[in-house]
Amino acid sequence: MNRMQKDEPDWPACQQATSVWDIPPGLLDLAESRARAGGVLALAGPPGIGKTQFGFDLALHLRRPDRRIEVLSLDDFYIPEHGRGRDPMANHPLFKTRGVPGTHQLERLIACMASMSRGENTMVPRFDKLLDRPLPARRWRAGRPVQLFILEGWCLGASPAADEALHEPVNELERHHDPEAVWRRQVNNKLRYYAARMRPLIADLWFLLPPDWDQVRRWRLEQEERLPGSGPRKNAAAIDAFLQHFERLARRMMAQPPAGALILPIDAERRIGQPYRHEQSA
Numbered sequence: 001m002n003r004m005q006k007d008e009p010d011w012p013a014c015q016q017a018t019s020v021w022d023i024p025p026g027l028l029d030l031a032e033s034r035a036r037a038g039g040v041l042a043l044a045g046p047p048g049i050g051k052t053q054f055g056f057d058l059a060l061h062l063r064r065p066d067r068r069i070e071v072l073s074l075d076d077f078y079i080p081e082h083g084r085g086r087d088p089m090a091n092h093p094l095f096k097t098r099g100v101p102g103t104h105q106l107e108r109l110i111a112c113m114a115s116m117s118r119g120e121n122t123m124v125p126r127f128d129k130l131l132d133r134p135l136p137a138r139r140w141r142a143g144r145p146v147q148l149f150i151l152e153g154w155c156l157g158a159s160p161a162a163d164e165a166l167h168e169p170v171n172e173l174e175r176h177h178d179p180e181a182v183w184r185r186q187v188n189n190k191l192r193y194y195a196a197r198m199r200p201l202i203a204d205l206w207f208l209l210p211p212d213w214d215q216v217r218r219w220r221l222e223q224e225e226r227l228p229g230s231g232p233r234k235n236a237a238a239i240d241a242f243l244q245h246f247e248r249l250a251r252r253m254m255a256q257p258p259a260g261a262l263i264l265p266i267d268a269e270r271r272i273g274q275p276y277r278h279e280q281s282a
Helices: 025-037 051-062 106-117 172-177 182-201 213-226 236-255
Strands: 039-044 069-073 148-152 204-209 262-265
Touching: 025 039, 025 051, 039 051, 051 069, 051 148, 069 106, 106 148, 106 182, 172 182, 172 236, 182 236, 213 236
Parallel strands: 039 148, 039 204, 069 148, 204 262
Antiparallel strands: none
8 A cells, every 4th residue: 555645745866955056046036936926836958957956956945844845857757668659649659769748648747736736645656767667656645735836847838849840850860760750740749739738837937058969968978877776777879869859849949948938047067147037929
C-alpha cells in the first residue's frame, strides 16, 4: 500500500541546505509576490540548463509554515517508451524518442495540479531518464491545498511555428529521418495543443536563456553524468544525437523567447544576468 506523505513536499533532488543557483534578491522578491498571489510559476529553457534545480532552490527561499509549494517537472509526465508514437496525431517513428511535444501525458499533469490545488490525495509520477520509464507509483502527495506550483518544462510557453518555417531541416536528424517534414508538422501541431492547454494555467513564465547552443550541449552532457539511477548513460555522440530532437524548437525559443516571459540571461557559469520582460506580441 502506498504511504501517504503529509504536507511536507517530497523534493529528493533538493537535499542541500544552500542554493546551487545564486538567485538575485530582485528575483526572489518577484517570486515572493507570486507565492502570495498563488497559481503556477513556470520555468522554461533548453535541456540541461538547470531548471529543476532552479525550481527547488527557489522553493527553498519561498517556504513558509503556512504556505504549501509544489515543484513539478514536465519531464516526470513523459509517456512510457512503449506507448510513445501510438497517438494518430503523433505517430512518426521519431516520437519514440522522448522530449518533444507529443511525448508527454499533458492531461495527467493538468489533472494532477487540479487535484493538489484542492488538497486531495494525489499520485505524482516520477520518470527515470536513464531507463526511459516511469518509476514505480509510490510518490503520493497529500495535505493542504497547494498555493504555488513551480512547474518546469523546456518547451513551456512556446508558440507553434508557421508551416512554411518547417520546410528546411535544421540538422542531420531532420534531413535523414524526416525528409518530408511529417514529424516536424506533427510536433508543431502538438505544440499548438500544449499552448492552448497550458497558457490559461500559467500565471507567470520565466525563461532561462543560455549563451548559445554549444553551451546547451555541454550542460546536457554534464547533466547525463549526474542523473540519478543505474541505467546506461549516453556518451557525447549519443547526447548530440538526442539533442537534435530538441534543437529546432529550443533554438527558436532562444532566438524568440515566449511572449510576456521574464527572460533570465544565464552565462556559462550559470550566473544570472539582468532580467528583462519580453514584450507581448502585437
